[in-house]
Amino acid sequence: MSSQLFHRIYEIVLRIPKGKVATYGQIARLAGNNRAARTVGWVLHALPDESPAPWHRVINRSGRSSFPEAAKRSLQRALLEQEGVVFDENGVVDLAVFQWDGAES
């Protein structure tokens, strides 16, 4: 399959433990392409509705979501806060604390 990268990224996203977040670049690295962050973004934006993938746990390297719509960002923030992730006054997640190690669950 040529879309194996899609599947790989998908599995990695599903592996993100609750209360943690991962960056596009991190997922891309785990998927085998350290710079395919754009593809990760594409996978998440193209996820079907029935996808259990926690897209809200995926953020950019700044610890902030890059949604074109503020509504989704608010939703993502709410979901993460429900899982115990804290946002600062700028709406940024402390990656030093909440970024997924990528090695456990």
Added chain:
DNA sequence: GCATTGACTCTAG
């Protein structure tokens, strides 16, 4: 099949 775009990231200035 080529060109453009996109929920990205890195390096350099």
Added chain:
DNA sequence: CCTAGAGCCAATG
């Protein structure tokens, strides 16, 4: 902090 260029992958026109 901001801009610019390069790299990667798939969708879309």
